[in-house]
Amino acid sequence: MEVIVLRQLAEKRDLVHYASFIRVFEAAAREVGHTDLTVSDRQWDRWLSGRMKGLPHPRAREVLRHVFDRPATELFRLVDVLAPPCGDVASGLQDLPSEDRAKGLYELMMDAADRSREAAGDAELMLGGAAMEQLQDNVIQLARTFLQRPPTTIFPELTTVRDHIAARKSRTRKPAQLGELNFLSGVVTALLAEACIDLGEITMARHHARAAWSFAISIDHVPLAVHARGLMASSSYWAGRPREAVMAISRAEEHRPTGLAAARVQSIAARAWSHLGDTDETMRAIRAATEARAEDQGSDELQMIGGVFLWDEVRQRRCFSTALLQLLHQRGDDFETAAVRRFTGQVLTHTQQALDMAQALPTDERSQMVEATIRIEMATALVLLGDLPGARECLAVALRLPADMRSLPVLHRLVGMRTRLAAQTGRAARQLGDDVAAFVQGSTVKALPAGS
Template structure:
C-alpha cells in the first residue's frame, strides 16, 4: 500500500470537512492565537513545496482533531521522499483516499447517520393511532345510517381532513397503506353526505378521491365499496346505465362479506330503472343466490355493510320497477320484510333512509294493488318524519309518487288527491336551498 505524505493527508483532512484552504488557515490562527497563517501557506503544505514544522503540525492536529503523531509520520514520509530525490507532485485523489480520516470527519460522518436514523424514527403516527382512527371511522359509519346528515357532516369532514394531514407526513409503509384505506372510507362517507343532500357532482368528486385512495392502498374491499358508492350517485343523478356499469365493475374485485350482494343488487335496481327487464331479472337471481350463500365473516358496520334488511329493500324496489303483477306482489313481500327487520334492529343500526324507502315502495305497491288504506298508512309514516331524516333520494321518491298519483286511474278520487297534495307539500317544505344564504351585512 502506498504511503501517504503530509500534503495528501492535509488535503484529505480538509476535504473531509468541506473546507477551503483559507478556512483551514483561519481555524489555525484561532488555535495559535495569532494571524500569521494564510490560505496560500496551507496550499504550499498540500503541494509539499514546504513541510510544516513540528510546532505547525501541532496546531494543525488541533484544527483537524487528529493525533499529532499521524501528521509527524506523514511529514517524515515526505521528508524521506525529498531526501531520496523522489518526484513530489500535487497529491492525487487516490493519494487522498489513502489518508486516514480525522476524528472530526468521523464525527461528521456519524452525525449524518444519526440524522438519517432520526428521520426514520420521525413518524407522525403509529399503529395505535391508526387503529383509533379506524375505530372512529367505523363509529361514524354505523351512526350515519340512523342520524341526520347535519349531525354527521362535521365529524366526517374533520376526521377525513385529519387523515389527509397524516398522509402528508411520514409513517411506516404499512401504516401509510392503512391510512389510505381510512381516508378512502371517509371520502366515501363524504360522498354519501353530498348524495343525501342532492349534490351529485360534489358526491362524485369525493368518490373519485376515495377510488384514488383505494388504488394507492391496493385494497379490493375498498375498491368494491367505492364502485358501489359511484353506482348510487349515478343512479340518483338520473343515469341508471352508468350506475349499472359501476356496479358491474365493482364485482370484479373480490371482497368479503356482503360487498358482492350489494353490487349485484345495485346492478339489478339500475337495470330495472333503465328498462332492461331481462338484465334486471338475471341480476335479481344472482343477488338472491349470493344472499343464500353468504358466509358470516363479520359484517362491516353501518354504511360499509349491506345487511339483510337493506338487501330486501333493494330487491323490493327492483321488483316494483319491473311492474307486472307478480313482481308487484314480490315487491310488497320484500319491502314489508325489510320494514319488519329494520323496526326490530337496534336504534343505531336502523337505517332511517332505507326504512322510509321501503315504506314508499309499500305505498306504490299497495296503490298498484288497489289497497289505498294500506298505502295511506305507509305514506303517513314517511310524511310525519322529521324533515332532517328525509334525504334527497326520499324527496325524489316522494315527487315520483306524487306524479304516479296524478295518473288517469286516480282522477276523481278526493282521497288520492289529498294524499298527492300532502306529498307535494312535504317534498317542497324539505327541499334544500340551491345555495347557502348570504352572509349578513356588518
C-alpha cells in the same frame, strides 16, 4: 438563487421538517381559536417551494403570522440569496482559501450529520398506539351511526376526521401504520360520498368515491375498492345516468367480489338496469345478488365495521323493491295486467319483509331514513293496486320524518308515486298528493342551494 422568506424563517427555527412544523402550527392554531385547523405535509412543501399562486386561506394566514410574526404578504415573498459560484457546495469550497475551505468542509460535514440524524428519526417515526386506536374508533363510530343521523350534521364531522388522518400520515414511517391510515382515509371518503348522495350533491359524491377507490387500490383492499365502485354506480344511478352506473358495476366486477360485497354490487346493478327498462337484466341481477348472499363466508372487513357498510338483508330487499318499481314505471304500459300484479306483489313482499327486519333491530341500530324509504315503496305499490286508503296509512309514519333527514334517496322514491297520483282523480288521490308535496317542500336537503 431565489427562496421564499417563509423557508428562511423556518430554517432559522428548525421548522422545515414537517413533523417539527406541524406541532408548532397546530399549537398556534389552538391559541388563535382555530382548534380544527391543520396542514398536510404536501401543503407545507408547496408553501416552502415558492411556487404557490396566491396566498393561503385567511385562517392559515392568521396562524402563520402568529408563528412567524410576519404578514403572509411578506412570508410568501421571494428573495435572493447567495449561491456557490458553480452551483453546488463542493465546487464552491474549492474556490476558498485552505483555512476557510477546512472550516467550510467541517460545517458541511456537521450539516450532513444533522440531516442523517433527522433521516434516521424519520425512519423511526410512528404514531402512538392510543392515537391510532382513537382514529379507528372515530371512523368506526361515524360508520355505525351514519344511518341514524342527518347528513347535514354528520358531514362536517367526516371532514374533520379526514383532515386529522391526512395530517397524521406525515408523523409515521411505519408501513403498517401508513397502510391503516390509507384504509381509514378510504373509509372516511366513502362515507363522504354517501353523505353527498344524501345531500343531493352527486358530482361531489363521485369525487369522494373515486378517492376512496384510489386509497383502496394503494393498499390492495378489494372489499373497499368494490364498495367505492358501487358508490360510483349509485351516484350515477341517482343522477339519472343508468348507463354510467352499469359501467361502474362492470368495473366493480373486475375485482371479482364475493359474498356480501357481490350481493351489494348486483343489487345496485338491478336498480341501474331497471332504469334502462331491461327486465331480463334486472331479474338476473336480483337472482345473482340473492345467490351471492347465500354464499357469503363472513370474512369481509368492511362488513365487520358495520353500520352503513353492513349490507344487510333489509337494504338488499329494499334494493329489489326499488328496481321492480322502476321497471313498472319504465315498462308498466308494456306489461300485461297479470305481470303488473305479479311485480307489484313482489314489491309488497320485499318491502314487508324488509320492514319487519328493520323494526326488529335494536333501537340504536334502527334508521328512520331506511324505514321511511321502505314505507314509501310499499305505499307506491298500494297506489298501483288502487288501494289509496292503505297507501295513506302506510305513508303516514314516513311523512313524519324530520326535515333534515329527508335525503335525496327518500325524496326520489316519491317521484313514481306522485306521477301515479297525478293521473288519478278523486279526493283521496288529491289529499295524498298534497301530503307528499308538503313533505317534499319541507325538506332541508331540497332547500339547500345548488352547489352547497
